Structure formats: structure tokens, C-alpha cells
Amino acid sequence: MSTVELSFKLNGREVSLSVAPDTLLVDLLREGLGLTGTKAGCREGECGACTVLLDGTPMNSCLLPAVKAQGREVTTIEGLEKTDGSLEPLQEAFMGEGAAQCGFCTPAMILTATALLKNNPDPDEGEIRHALSGVICRCTGYRKIVQAVQTAAKARS
Amino acid sequence: MQDKTQEKTKTQVLTREENELARRLRTADKPLTVAGTSIGRRDDPLKVTGKLKYGADYSAEGFLFGKILRSPHAHALIKSINVKKAQELEGVAAVLTAEDLPGRNGFGAIIPDQPVICGDKVRFVGDGVALVAAETETIAHQALKLIEVEYEPLPGIFDPRDAMAEDAPKIHEGGNILSDDKMVKGDVDAGFAEADVILERTYQVPFLEHAYLEPDTTMAIPQPDGVMLIEGPMQAPFTTRRNVAPVLGVPINQVRVRQIHMGGGFGGKEDSPIDLSCRAAVLAQATGRPVKITLEREEVTIQTAKRHPMIMELKVGVKKDGTLTAFQGVIYDEQGAYASLGPKIPPAGGSHVHAMVMMPGPYEIPNVKVDAYLLYTNHPYGGAMRGFGAPQVHIAHEQMMDELAAELGITAVDIREKNAFRLGSQTATGQVLSQSVGLRETLESCADRFKWDERLAATGWVDQAHTKRRGVGVAMGWYRTSIGTNGDGCGAAVHLHEDGSVLLYSGITEMGQGAFTVLPQICAEELGIMPEDVRLVKPDTDLVPESGPTVGSRSTTLMGNAIILAARQVKESLMDTASMMLMVPTERLDAKGRKIYDRENPDKSLDFAAVAARAMAAGKRMIGQGWWTPPVPSLDGHTGQGSPYHVYTYSTHMVQVVVDVETGEVELEDYVAAFDVGKAINPKALEGQIEGGVAMGLGYALMEEVVLVEGVTQNPSLQGYLVPTMLDVPDIQPVILEVTNELGPYGAKGIGEMPNIPATPAIINAIAQASNGRVRRLPADPERIFWAIKEAGGPPQD
Numbered sequence: 001m002s003t004v005e006l007s008f009k010l011n012g013r014e015v016s017l018s019v020a021p022d023t024l025l026v027d028l029l030r031e032g033l034g035l036t037g038t039k040a041g042c043r044e045g046e047c048g049a050c051t052v053l054l055d056g057t058p059m060n061s062c063l064l065p066a067v068k069a070q071g072r073e074v075t076t077i078e079g080l081e082k083t084d085g086s087l088e089p090l091q092e093a094f095m096g097e098g099a100a101q102c103g104f105c106t107p108a109m110i111l112t113a114t115a116l117l118k119n120n121p122d123p124d125e126g127e128i129r130h131a132l133s134g135v136i137c138r139c140t141g142y143r144k145i146v147q148a149v150q151t152a153a154k155a156r157s
Numbered sequence: 158m159q160d161k162t163q164e165k166t167k168t169q170v171l172t173r174e175e176n177e178l179a180r181r182l183r184t185a186d187k188p189l190t191v192a193g194t195s196i197g198r199r200d201d202p203l204k205v206t207g208k209l210k211y212g213a214d215y216s217a218e219g220f221l222f223g224k225i226l227r228s229p230h231a232h233a234l235i236k237s238i239n240v241k242k243a244q245e246l247e248g249v250a251a252v253l254t255a256e257d258l259p260g261r262n263g264f265g266a267i268i269p270d271q272p273v274i275c276g277d278k279v280r281f282v283g284d285g286v287a288l289v290a291a292e293t294e295t296i297a298h299q300a301l302k303l304i305e306v307e308y309e310p311l312p313g314i315f316d317p318r319d320a321m322a323e324d325a326p327k328i329h330e331g332g333n334i335l336s337d338d339k340m341v342k343g344d345v346d347a348g349f350a351e352a353d354v355i356l357e358r359t360y361q362v363p364f365l366e367h368a369y370l371e372p373d374t375t376m377a378i379p380q381p382d383g384v385m386l387i388e389g390p391m392q393a394p395f396t397t398r399r400n401v402a403p404v405l406g407v408p409i410n411q412v413r414v415r416q417i418h419m420g421g422g423f424g425g426k427e428d429s430p431i432d433l434s435c436r437a438a439v440l441a442q443a444t445g446r447p448v449k450i451t452l453e454r455e456e457v458t459i460q461t462a463k464r465h466p467m468i469m470e471l472k473v474g475v476k477k478d479g480t481l482t483a484f485q486g487v488i489y490d491e492q493g494a495y496a497s498l499g500p501k502i503p504p505a506g507g508s509h510v511h512a513m514v515m516m517p518g519p520y521e522i523p524n525v526k527v528d529a530y531l532l533y534t535n536h537p538y539g540g541a542m543r544g545f546g547a548p549q550v551h552i553a554h555e556q557m558m559d560e561l562a563a564e565l566g567i568t569a570v571d572i573r574e575k576n577a578f579r580l581g582s583q584t585a586t587g588q589v590l591s592q593s594v595g596l597r598e599t600l601e602s603c604a605d606r607f608k609w610d611e612r613l614a615a616t617g618w619v620d621q622a623h624t625k626r627r628g629v630g631v632a633m634g635w636y637r638t639s640i641g642t643n644g645d646g647c648g649a650a651v652h653l654h655e656d657g658s659v660l661l662y663s664g665i666t667e668m669g670q671g672a673f674t675v676l677p678q679i680c681a682e683e684l685g686i687m688p689e690d691v692r693l694v695k696p697d698t699d700l701v702p703e704s705g706p707t708v709g710s711r712s713t714t715l716m717g718n719a720i721i722l723a724a725r726q727v728k729e730s731l732m733d734t735a736s737m738m739l740m741v742p743t744e745r746l747d748a749k750g751r752k753i754y755d756r757e758n759p760d761k762s763l764d765f766a767a768v769a770a771r772a773m774a775a776g777k778r779m780i781g782q783g784w785w786t787p788p789v790p791s792l793d794g795h796t797g798q799g800s801p802y803h804v805y806t807y808s809t810h811m812v813q814v815v816v817d818v819e820t821g822e823v824e825l826e827d828y829v830a831a832f833d834v835g836k837a838i839n840p841k842a843l844e845g846q847i848e849g850g851v852a853m854g855l856g857y858a859l860m861e862e863v864v865l866v867e868g869v870t871q872n873p874s875l876q877g878y879l880v881p882t883m884l885d886v887p888d889i890q891p892v893i894l895e896v897t898n899e900l901g902p903y904g905a906k907g908i909g910e911m912p913n914i915p916a917t918p919a920i921i922n923a924i925a926q927a928s929n930g931r932v933r934r935l936p937a938d939p940e941r942i943f944w945a946i947k948e949a950g951g952p953p954q955d
Contacts, residue, residue, distance in 0.1 A: 036214035037207020039420070041370040042454045046875035049370050077207030091205040095197050098841040101849060102669025103204030104370040104420030110205060133883045136875070138370055138421050139669045141848030142883045 008069040011079030019066050026050045026061040029076060037077035037107045041136075048135035051108035052076050058112045058134070077107035080114070089155040090114060090148070099148035101139030108135045113149045122153055178788060179899040182718060184683075190749050192682040192903050195841035198674045199693070200418070200667070212374035212390045212417045213451055220376065221250050221290040223440050223450035224297040226304050227459070228279035228286055231315075231535035231868025232328065233308040235277055240287060242303040248296035250444045252304065253288040259442065260406030264435045266396055266428040266540070267502055270329060271495040273404055273435050279308070280328055281494035281535055282868045283459040290440040290448050313535035313868055317468065317491040320532040328494065328533040335492050336500050336509050336531035340516075340797025342585050348483025348524030352474025354564050360471070360553040361934040364491075364863035365464035366457075367542055368880045369668075371420020373429050373461060374451040377437035385412050385438050390419035391430035392666050393706035398698050404435045405442055412438075416696040422668035423853070424541030427708055428497050429461035455873035462540025463863060465499065465508060466491045469516075469553040475561050479575040483524040484517045484585070488550070490531045493538035498545070499531050504792040505641030505801030508539070512546030514792070514801050517585040518554035519596050519635035520576040525585040527797070535868050541708055543853060543913040547636055552857075552935065555632040555918030559925065569631045569922065570609055573600060577633065578807070586792060588800040593906065595833025595896030596633065596807035602892050603631075603831035607811040616927065617955060625817050626952055627826070628927020632919035633809045637802035638898075638907035639787045640709040646786040647711070648702030649719035651680060653727040653780070655773040657751065657766030659684065659691045661720065664704030665712045666696050670909055671842035672712045678838055679717045679902050683724035684731075685748025686765055702782065710806065710907025713838060715785055717902030723783030730777035735768045787900065804898050806911045807833040810851070810919040812887075816928040818952040821939030823859060823924055825887040830916070832891070835898035835906035847891040847912040854916020856881045862936050928952045 003018040010033070019028055026043075029035045029052070038061055041049035045060040052061045053075035054068075080088050090110050093099070100106040109132060116123060116131040123131065128149045129142075137145060203209035240252040255262055255276030262276065263269035275286045287304050291297035314320045320333035327333060349355055375389035385405060391397055394414040402409045414434070419426055433450050440448040452460065467490050474483040490509050492499045501507045505514065513529040542548075562572040578584070580594045604610070612629050619625040639645050650662035661680045667673040677691040684691075694700055704716060732743045735753040739746070739761055747756050754762035773779055791799030813827040830847055837843045860879040864871040872878045897904035917935070925931040929952050930945035937945075946952055 030214075035207075036210065039211070039370070040213065041372070041420075042875045044454070044874055044876060047370055081206065087202075087205065094205045095201040098195070098198065098845050100198070100201055100204040100669075101671070101845055102369070102371070102419060102421040103200070103209055104211065106204045107207040129883045136370065136880060136882060138368055138423070138853070138880060139849045140845055141850075141852035141889055142886050143848045143889055144845060146883070146888075 004067055006067055006070055008071060009073040011075060021067060023066045024062060025052070025064040025066045025069060028066040029061060035076050035078050039104055039107065041104065049105050049108050051111050051135060053111055053115055056115055056118065058115050075111065077111060090152040093148040093152035093155065097144045097148040097151055099140065099144040105135055105137045109137065109145055117153055117156065121157060182721060182900065184903065187747065189682055189903060191678050191688060192838050193836065195839055196674065196678060196688055198671055198842065199677065200673060209418055211371050211420050217449045220447045220449045221292065221440065221444060222294045222297045223437050223448045224289045224301055225285045225436065226287040226289065226301045228275065228282060228284040230279055230308050230310050231282050232311040232313040232326065233279050234311060235275060235279065235286060236307040236309050238287065239305040243289060243300040246296065246300050246303060248292040249289065249300045250292070250446065251290045251440055252300065253439060253443060257443065258439060261403040264400040264404060264431050265496050266431060266498045267500050267507060268496040269400070273439060281537055282870065283537060284494065285436065288436055288440055290444055315534060315536065315868060317489040317532040317534055320534055321530065328535060333533045334530060335496060335533055338501065338510055338513050338529045338797065339795065340513050340525060340527040340585060342587060342798065343524035345483045345485050345524045345526045349474045351476065351482045353477045354561065355472065355474045356557065356560055356564060357472045358557055358560060358933065360469045360556060362467055362549050362552055363935060364466050364537065364865065365542060365857060365861050366863050366878055367423045367425035368875065368878060369421030369423060369425055372452045372454055372457050373426065373433055374449065375430060375433035375437045376447060376449045377434065377441035378447040379441050379445055383411065385441065387412065387414045387434045387438060388417055389430050389434065390417050390426055392422045392427045392668060392708060394664060394666065394696050394698050395703055396706055397431050397434050400431045401434050401438050405438055414698045416666045419666065419668035423543045424545065424708065425461055426668065427541045427706055454875065458863065458873040458878060459537065459870050462497050463537055464542035465539030465546065465549065467549040469550065471553055471557050473557050473561060475565065477565065479565060479567050479572045481520055481522045481576050484522045486516050486527040488512060488516065488527065488529040490529060491536065491539060492531050492533050493536040494533065495538045497538045497540040499539055502642045504799065505790050508541060508546035510792065511641065512550050513797065514586055515547045516550040516554065519578045519633055519807060521578060521582050522585060536865055543850065544636065544910045545709065548857065548914050548917060551632065551634050551914050552918045552921070555915065556921060556933065559922045568613065570600070570604060573631065573633055586801055587798040593804055593835055593896050593898040594807065595894050596635065598894050598896065599807055599809040599831040599833050600633065602894060603809040603811050603829050606890065606892055607829040609811060612813060619815055624819050625815050626927045627813065627815050628923050629811065629813050630919045630923025630926055631809065631811050632915035632922060634911060634915035635805045635807050636710060636911040636914060638714045638804050638806065639711050639802055641790045641801045643789060645705060646784060647704050647715040647719045649716060649723045649783045650702055651720065651723040651727055651781040653769055655770045657686065657690060657769045659686065660694055661691050662694045662701040663716055663720065664696045664701040665716045666707040670846060671839060672707065675713055675838050675842060676716055676720060680720050680724055683721050684728055685753065686751050710909040710911065713905050714901045714907050715787065717905060718785035719783040721783065721902055722785060723781035726781030727779060730772045730779065731768050734772040734775060734777060735763055738763055738768065738771060804900055804906055806906045806908060808911050808915055810915040812919045812923045814920065814923040814927055816924055816942065818928050818946055821942035823942065825855065825920070828887050828889045830889060830891055830912060831894060832908065832911060833894045833896045834908050835901050836895050836904035837893050838903065838905055840893060843893060843908055844891045846908050848889045850912025851889045851916040852881050852886045854913045855886060855920060857935065858917040858920040858937055860936050860938060
């Protein structure tokens with residue numbers, strides 16, 4: 001099969017590679033690049049577990065052809081890693097509040113909340129719930145996730 | 158009179174035995190230091206960084222991709238099958254049909270009635286008729302299309318009541334009635350004669366999908382020495398091994414099963430991994446290569462076990478003052494195509510018997526009769542889902558309690574207060590509840606926190622236009638700890654090292670509930686060290702003792718007890734050694750915070766690690782092995798009388814809703830859920846179980862249903878199968894009460910399933926209280942609520 005050239009910024013680093021034109025971003029990340037922190041739960045944009053940030057906006061990577069990343073910036077959960085090993089306030093808050101159970105939705109929740117807090121550093125509960133409603137969690141009942149985002153917002157301010 | 162005497166004798170025997178078990182567990186009367194605190198989850202750092210690996214995250218390089226050809230028919234004979242073209246496709250390593258199988262062509266958690274590959278007939282849409290292993294997933298898909306199967310369709314059964322007809326087509330050779338169970342206490346006719354009000358109602362619940370976010374996946378990896386290694390997310394590694402071995406035709410010790418962290422289970426990953434593991438294993442054996450089978454989301458819905466649908470007919474009698482006099486119930490419990498976890502494992506195992514036992518609810522009722530039928534149909538099959546038969550029957554009895562209260566003109570809380578279990582109550586199976594009965598305390602605390610009386614008085618129209626009404630609902634519940642079989646044993650091993658560090662070997666799996674945090678907590682508490690000193694060895698059937706499955710809210714309690722017993726064996730070595738070193742008798746020694754010290758003179762102490770080193774050097778026992786079996790359960794096969802489960806968790810939920818009486822839409826405004834958990838080992842993790850369980854119960858109440866037409870699943874994807882989002886679930890306030898269980902670790906009882914159970918009827922009751930719309934067939938989606946309000950003659954007019 002023919003391939004296309006693709007260049008984009010991934011977690012702060014430029015990457016250039018050849019991909020089949022029908023490759024989905026979720027598969028490129030997980031299988032092509034080994035970034036398995038992005039999860040595939042339904043492959044139809046319903047569960048949100050595959051959420052990544054595209055130029056800072058949360059997107060379902062299972063609905064996104066990889067070529068759509070051309071010239072743009074993609075951030076996955078691995079992109080939050082810092083060289084000194086410290087964690088982001090959101091990551092700390094998710095641990096502190098007990099906001100992760102099975103953990104399958106956790107990377108998507110944290111990335112979505114990252115985008116929210118960047119645009120709205122002090123969201124109220126309704127804004128948090130609205131912003132994160134595209135990611136399904138089947139374990140927690142969401143309360144501790146909302147609390148974690150509130151705690152992180154306080155820690156950042 | 159004679160019956161009563163016999164009952165007394167039984168009770169006394171049971172009490173003696175429980176005392177002996179309780180004696181084994183008894184701990185020194187000292188404050189807990191590690192158990193009872195909300196330490197963070199051990200695997201959290203991996204979860205928040207995306208580094209935790211789930212089944213699909215392991216590289217499949219060198220693996221073949223396994224796929225299942227599925228029957229499009231609900232019930233049909235297989236006349237012929239031709240796999241030649243598929244076999245010839247380049248990149249296909251194996252195409253297997255029933256005749257290629259080496260061992261037993263059947264698997265199942267209880268009865269092996271499900272074919273690994275169907276040979277002569279198919280029993281549901283999705284049944285496996287051939288297996289393919291290919292170099293890529295795309296080739297595997299292409300190969301499936303090249304397999305030619307000729308079917309002769311048979312009439313199907315899609316309503317469990319039809320399965321009982323004399324002339325019904327037989328789905329299995331033994332007939333369609335998989336189990337026919339009875340529970341009889343007292344005399345219901347006499348009880349109805351005493352009643353002032355008798356109501357008869359039918360309640361119905363659909364198939365439910367677990368909708369765990371992680372699709373099922375299994376790897377079968379043949380080892381050079383002939384052992385078959387199975388790896389995958391699963392709740393029951395030992396049950397998987399017990400099935401894979403006969404399917405391959407090898408002894409159990411030739412199969413090794415390792416659990417991978419699950420992206421949710423909720424009971425669903427108890428038996429679907431058995432299915433996938435058997436199928437991956439036969440492909441791996443046939444090709445000599447590692448095989449991975451990963452289900453697509455739609456396959457998860459079509460193939461894997463569901464929550465059993467039930468049709469429940471109730472007739473209940475009550476006196477004017479609210480005292481229940483008689484309860485009569487019939488359950489048509491739909492098993493679907495295969496037995497899965499439905500049938501009875503004597504005396505009281507299996508979801509069906511559990512549903513029967515739970516059916517009258519946590520209430521004292523002198524006269525009870527339940528007939529429970531477990532019936533095969535040509536639908537997907539029912540298995541375990543967070544409550545194992547209990548959520549369904551709670552939906553029936555909790556609605557009935559409200560309907561009776563309304564008829565009598567008393568409140569929903571009054572009728573429950575009148576009849577709720579207390580210490581010493583006798584259940585419908587004749588079991589006397591001899592310890593840890595906190596049901597009434599949960600009602601009181603819940604009502605207090607929720608402000609039930611005030612809120613009940615304030616229900617009514619929300620807006621002047623009279624389109625929305627506010628209402629409140631309550632439901633109570635009970636749930637067992639353990640699974641009610643004779644063989645519910647659980648083993649653990651504790652290895653102490655000379656530097657004081659510990660390896661804990663447990664076969665209890667992690668699916669998000671927090672076992673990998675709570676179990677080391679118990680081990681550390683018992684030894685007097687810190688949780689971080691204990692490393693848990695992940696479930697691997699070659700390494701850990703048989704622990705049974707991670708189901709039935711049994712992990713913390715049964716495994717916790719096994720760990721305590723194992724830890725005490727090495728603790729004895731430590732105490733003997735410390736006694737010599739300190740010249741203090743062992744009875745005076747205690748351990749906490751990595752110190753072993755003289756209780757009478759706490760300054761006289763030794764470092765835990767120094768004592769461990771000395772014990773090792775002296776050749777003391779450094780390995781402890783614990784085995785815990787709960788009290789022997791009993792349940793008479795004819796009368797359903799006995800003590801099926803040794804202890805119960807209790808709960809009360811209260812919820813406030815607003816119902817739009819013009820559209821049937823519901824909004825949840827507030828929610829309080831109170832629990833008697835015995836002892837909270839990790840309160841924060843426990844709160845998480847409560848909040849998540851309630852959210853799942855909300856889905857059951859308002860939106861979730863696997864829709865089937867002529868056996869075909871209409872909503873296999875998450876587009877059609879709706880689950881609650883962050884906008885649907887209110888802020889759930891958990892209330893945790895501790896009424897000590899003398900048969901649990903530090904007094905704990907199970908909690909994994911209980912929160913899910915009363916949530917659904919509490920919401921349904923609130924909708925009815927607000928709007929008059931009583932939805933007896935779930936889910937209560939806007940359309941059903943709309944029609945229920947119409948049927949009731951409209952909403953209240955006050």
C-alpha cells in the first residue's frame with residue numbers, strides 16, 4: 001500500500017514518518033510509536049479513552065486520521081512526563097483524591113482536564129463536568145475526578 | 158414444634174463453629190495503625206502517567222491474531238462447514254472447526270456446556286463456529302469471510318417463560334430448565350389470611366452489559382517445555398486454568414495463567430476470559446505459536462456474559478400497621494444460551510440461588526414461598542455482574558415495599574423501619590443473623606444525613622407552570638460476603654526476608670477495586686510494618702496459592718483472613734527471636750511501625766529488620782501459608798432453608814429527583830448512601846466503590862438495556878448502549894458505618910457489589926414518588942416514565 005509522509009510535533013519533539021493514509025492516530029501512537037498510555041475503548045468516539053490534545057484541544061484519536069496531525073502538535077499522557085520525575089498537579093490530585101480506579105480512562109481524563117485548566121484556571125463544578133463529559137468512567141461515579149480537578153486548580157493558583 | 162427444635166439445633170451448631178473460626182482470627186486489642194487508613198493506591202503513579210500496561214498494551218510482535226467466526230442465527234443446526242478457501246489464504250496459520258479440537262469441546266465457569274467451537278448446532282447469535290489464526294488482523298478478517306457454513310435454522314426461544322412449555326424446542330439435550338429451586342418458610346396462605354392488604358405485581362429487568370472500558374483480550378503463549386501460558390485481564394485465573402487444561406487435554410499443572418491488570422471487570426471478566434483463553438489456547442496449540450485474541454467493542458457486547466434478565470412476580474401481604482405477613486415470589490431467570498455462572502453449585506453457589514435467597518429483601522417475614530426457574534433461551538448468556546442476581550430482585554422487593562406503603566398511607570421509611578432485619582432476625586431461609594447486622598443503623602444515618610423528613614415534606618411542583626415535580630426515594634439492601642459453595646477457600650503466602658521486606662503471594666486480582674492496595678495493608682498491619690515494606694506478587698497460577706475467583710465481594714474478607722493467618726506464622730518466628738533478644742516473654746511483645754517492643758516498657762524495642770535478620774540466621778520459619786474457608790454454608794435443596802452465606806453487608810440509599818412530567822426526563826439532585834461495612838480497611842477506596850456502584854445502578858435505572866430482536870443485539874456499540882456520563886451522575890455522599898464482623902479481617906465485610914444494588918430501586922421509587930409514574934419494566938427511560946405517568950392518571954395534583 002502507498003504511504004504518505006507525515007511530520008508533526010509529538011510531546012514537544014518533531015517526528016517525521018511514513019504512514020498508510022488510512023492509519024488512525026490512535027493506532028499510529030499505540031502501535032507505530034509505542035505510546036500505549038492512549039487507550040482504545042470503543043474505536044467510535046463514544047468512550048473518550050483515546051483522547052489526546054491536538055494543538056491543545058481534546059480530540060478522540062480513534063476518529064482522527066493520523067494525517068490530520070500534519071504540522072500540528074499532539075500531546076499524549078506521556079507528554080506530561082518531566083525530566084526530574086515530578087508530576088503535574090493534576091496527576092498528583094488524581095492520586096490524592098482516589099480519582100483512578102481501573103485507570104483505563106485516567107490518561108484521557110487528565111489530558112482533558114489539562115486543556116480545561118489551561119483555558120479556565122478556576123472552573124466551577126458545572127464547568128468541570130461539562131468539559132470532562134466526553135470521557136466515560138465506568139468505575140468511579142465521577143465524584144472523585146471532579147474533586148481532583150478542583151484540587152489541582154487550587155494547587156496551581 | 159418439632160421443626161423449630163431442629164432449627165434451634167442447627168443454629169447452635171453453626172454458632173459453635175463460627176466461634177471457633179472467630180477465635181482463630183482474634184487480634185490483640187490494640188488500635189490499628191495501617192489498616193483503617195486511606196493510603197494511596199499502590200498502582201496510582203503508573204495510572205496517572207499512562208505507564209500501567211493493560212492487555213492490549215503488550216506488544217503482539219510475533220503473535221498470530223485469533224478471530225472467531227460467529228453464528229448469524231440464534232438457533233440452528235450446522236449442516237456443513239468448508240474452511241478450504243480460508244486455509245489457502247496467504248498469511249493464515251490455522252483454521253479450526255470442532256473436529257480439530259484435541260480435548261473437551263466445552264467450557265464454563267460452572268458447567269462446561271459451551272462449545273469451544275460449535276460442532277452440530279448454534280444456540281445464540283454470536284456463537285463460535287470456527288476459529289482463525291493469521292499473521293495480521295486484516296488477514297484474519299478476510300479468512301472469516303472465506304469460511305462457508307450451511308445452517309438449518311431452528312425455531313428460537315426469546316422469552317424465558319416460553320422455554321418452559323412442553324413443546325418448546327430443546328436448546329440443550331437436558332431440556333430448557335437449567336435449575337428449578339424453591340424456598341419455603343412458614344405457610345404463605347396463613348400469612349395472606351392475616352394480611353389487611355395484599356398486592357400482586359410483576360417487575361421486569363433486561364440484559365445489561367458491563368461496559369467495562371477495556372475490551373477483552375487474551376494471549377496464549379506455548380512454552381518450550383510444553384506448558385501453555387495464558388495472559389490476560391481476568392478475575393478468575395484459577396477457573397480459567399481449570400477450563401483450559403481439559404480443553405487442551407492436558408493436566409492442570411501444564412497450564413499457567415497470569416493476570417494482567419484489568420480495565421474494569423464488574424463480574425464480566427470472570428467468565429469471558431475463560432472463553433477467550435480456551436479459544437486462543439487451541440489455536441496456539443495447533444500452530445505452535447503465540448496467539449492473541451482481542452475483541453472489538455461490538456463483540457464484547459454480543460459475545461460476553463451479561464446481567465441476567467428476570468421477570469419477577471410478587472404477591473405480598475401486609476397488616477395495616479405495615480407488618481409484613483407473607484411473601485410469595487416467582488422468578489423467571491433468563492440464562493440465555495449457556496450456563497455460565499447461573500446454575501447452582503450446592504449448596505448456595507451460582508447467581509440463580511443467590512437471587513432466590515435475596516428475593517424477599519432484608520426484612521423479617523414469617524411466611525415466604527419463592528419458586529425460581531433458571532431457563533435457557535437463544536439469547537446471549539447471563540453471568541456475573543456486580544451483585545450476582547441480587548440487583549434484579551432488589552428492584553422488585555424495594556418497589557413492592559413502596560407500593561405497599563402507598564396503599565397503606567404510611568411512608569416508605571415507616572414500612573422499612575417496621576420490618577428491617579435486626580440482630581437476631583430470622584431470614585427467609587431460616588438463618589438467624591447472629592452478628593454484624595447494621596441495617597437499621599444505615600436507615601437512621603441515611604435519613605439523618607439526607608434530611609428525609611424535611612425533604613419528603615417539601616416534595617411537589619418545582620415550577621409554577623407545573624411541568625416538573627420534585628420527589629424523594631429510598632431503598633434498602635443486603636448482600637453476602639463469600640459465594641455460598643462448600644469450596645470457597647482462599648490461600649495466601651507471606652515470605653519474610655532478612656532485611657524485613659516481605660513478599661505477599663495472593664491470587665486475588667486487581668480490576669480497579671483496590672485489592673492490590675488493601676491486601677498489603679492487611680499484611681503490614683498484622684506484621685507491624687508499613688504497606689511499602691510489602692510487595693504483592695501478581696496473580697500467577699504457578700506462583701500464588703489457589704485463592705478462588707475475585708468475585709462475590711470476597712477479596713478483602715476471605716483473602717484478608719488468609720493473609721492474617723499466613724502472617725502470624727512468620728510473626729511467631731519474629732516474636733520468638735525478639736523474646737530471646739530482649740529477654741521479654743513473647744506474650745508481652747507487640748509490633749508496629751517497624752518496631753517490636755515490650756508492651757509494658759515500650760522503650761525496650763528492636764528494629765523489625767534486625768529481628769528478621771536474626772530469625773533468618775537462626776533458621777526460623779520465614780514463610781507463612783494461610784488458608785481461610787468461611788463457615789460451611791447450608792441450603793436444603795427442597796425447602797431452601799439453611800444458612801447459605803455467613804455474613805451480610807447492609808445498606809440504605811436515599812435520592813432526590815426532579816421529573817419532567819411532560820417529557821419523562823429525570824434529573825438526580827442529591828444522593829446519600831449509607832453502608833454497614835464491618836470495618837473500612839481503606840476508607841477512600843471504599844468510598845470509591847460506593848460512588849462507582851451507585852453510578853452503575855443509575856444506569857440500570859434510567860438508560861441501560863441490551864436490546865434484542867429475534868436474538869440479534871440491536872445496540873452492540875456504545876453509541877446505542879448508553880452508560881452514565883459525568884453529566885448524569887450527581888454528587889454521591891457516602892456514609893460508612895462499622896458494625897464489626899467477627900469473621901472478617903479487623904471486622905471487615907465485603908463492599909464491592911452492595912453499592913450497586915439499592916441504587917436502582919431508590920431512583921425508580923423517587924420517580925414514582927415525584928410523578929406517580931411507577932415503571933415496573935426497566936429501564937425507566939423518558940418514554941416509559943411518560944407512559945407510566947399517563948397510566949397512573951397523571952401526576953399528583955397538589
